[in-house]
Amino acid sequence: MNSFPFWIVLGLFLSPWFIYPSILIGISLFFRKYPSSWKKPDEWPPVSVLIAARNEEDVIASRIRNLLEQKYEGSIEILIGSDSSDDETDAIANTFRDQGVILYKSEKRIGKPLMIKKLLELSNGEIIVFSDADTVFAPFAVRELVTPFSNPSVGCVDGSRRNSLDDDTCESIYWKYETAIKKMCSSFGAVLGATGAVFALRRDLFMPLSPRRSDDFELAVMTRIQGSSCVFNPNAIAAEPSPDDAKQYRRLVRIVSWMFISGILLMGKALKKRNVLLFMQLLVHKVLRWFSGLLLASATVLAGFLADGRFYLILFILMCLFHAIAVAGWLLKRYMPSKLLVPYYFWLMSIAAIDGILRVLSGNPVETWEKKSKGRKS
Numbered sequence: 001m002n003s004f005p006f007w008i009v010l011g012l013f014l015s016p017w018f019i020y021p022s023i024l025i026g027i028s029l030f031f032r033k034y035p036s037s038w039k040k041p042d043e044w045p046p047v048s049v050l051i052a053a054r055n056e057e058d059v060i061a062s063r064i065r066n067l068l069e070q071k072y073e074g075s076i077e078i079l080i081g082s083d084s085s086d087d088e089t090d091a092i093a094n095t096f097r098d099q100g101v102i103l104y105k106s107e108k109r110i111g112k113p114l115m116i117k118k119l120l121e122l123s124n125g126e127i128i129v130f131s132d133a134d135t136v137f138a139p140f141a142v143r144e145l146v147t148p149f150s151n152p153s154v155g156c157v158d159g160s161r162r163n164s165l166d167d168d169t170c171e172s173i174y175w176k177y178e179t180a181i182k183k184m185c186s187s188f189g190a191v192l193g194a195t196g197a198v199f200a201l202r203r204d205l206f207m208p209l210s211p212r213r214s215d216d217f218e219l220a221v222m223t224r225i226q227g228s229s230c231v232f233n234p235n236a237i238a239a240e241p242s243p244d245d246a247k248q249y250r251r252l253v254r255i256v257s258w259m260f261i262s263g264i265l266l267m268g269k270a271l272k273k274r275n276v277l278l279f280m281q282l283l284v285h286k287v288l289r290w291f292s293g294l295l296l297a298s299a300t301v302l303a304g305f306l307a308d309g310r311f312y313l314i315l316f317i318l319m320c321l322f323h324a325i326a327v328a329g330w331l332l333k334r335y336m337p338s339k340l341l342v343p344y345y346f347w348l349m350s351i352a353a354i355d356g357i358l359r360v361l362s363g364n365p366v367e368t369w370e371k372k373s374k375g376r377k378s
Contacts, residue, residue, distance in 0.1 A: 050116055055085050158195055179234070323343070
């Protein structure tokens with residue numbers, strides 16, 4: 001059998017996980033545009049914090065108090081959007097009206113993107129901060145999100161979400177990798193997407209792909225398509241609850257089923273703007289990564305056909321060992337060292353990505369979030 005197909009498939013698999021980061025290391029070393037620390041603005045701009053919530057009675061009060069206690073030299077406006085909540089979310093949020101908190105209630109489900117658009121229309125801030133109801137900001141989080149905007153070329157600032165970091169989980173392993181990527185991209189203003197729990201945007205750069213779309217990924221990329229930079233400030237820290245693997249799987253399915261369409265549309269816009277770097281980032285860091293599981297499985301099969309040679313036999317055995325460890329992690333997770341769980345988490349995320357893509361192709365994307373238990377989103 002010809003080995004060419006094997007190397008093509010293996011190269012596609014390695015691109016998002018090894019080749020892409022290696023290229024970023026080189027770019028960040030020789031083409032640094034932004035410093036690792038930021039100059040404070042001469043005048044702190046007014047900020048509006050937007051929170052879309054549904055049935056968040058367990059956390060909404062603490063979330064609002066957390067925002068009211070932010071150490072920020074400028075003004076902070078807090079807007080809560082209740083997406084047809086049928087618990088005490090609305091009543092609890094209303095108790096903060098005397099402190100300037102604005103509550104918008106939707107009687108029917110409209111989903112997070114439309115809710116964010118409604119809240120934006122009610123807001124007045126020059127800088128818009130986006131977050132979730134179950135997120136907790138560090139005391140200076142808003143201040144750290146706003147600081148990079150002292151550079152007029154910066155249009156979007158991504159913060160650092162800290163969750164699942166006490167233990168190695170699907171989320172934590174992914175975010176450690178993602179944080180390293182963001183730090184390198186930030187040095188030349190090319191962070192790809194943002195973290196929904198903690199990011200900020202210049203108001204005049206809010207431009208979703210359509211009236212029904214306005215998620216963190218799209219808004220950050222659209223900022224770059226408009227000619228501004230997207231950077232990462234690791235000092236803008238926020239914490240979220242750690243989802244278990246079942247909840248995380250459902251969350252990943254929902255995210256990919258939404259982002260797959262976004263990625264294709266944004267790639268087209270990047271080409272129209274002749275932004276080759278952005279196009280390649282979307283293709284490699286997003287699309288190819290979503291297909292990583294299929295690519296690795298295909299490479300394993302192709303290596304098996306070539307296993308009559310010693311080199312390919314060794315590769316085939318190593319790949320099969322990786323898959324075997326993943327199965328062992330699924331069956332014996334609590335008994336295995338955390339480092340050995342990487343194959344299991346790789347396949348958990350890969351299967352969730354394929355599940356999300358299949359939902360899109362079947363015309364059944366997951367566009368709204370539902371509560372599976374108190375205090376958690378799925």
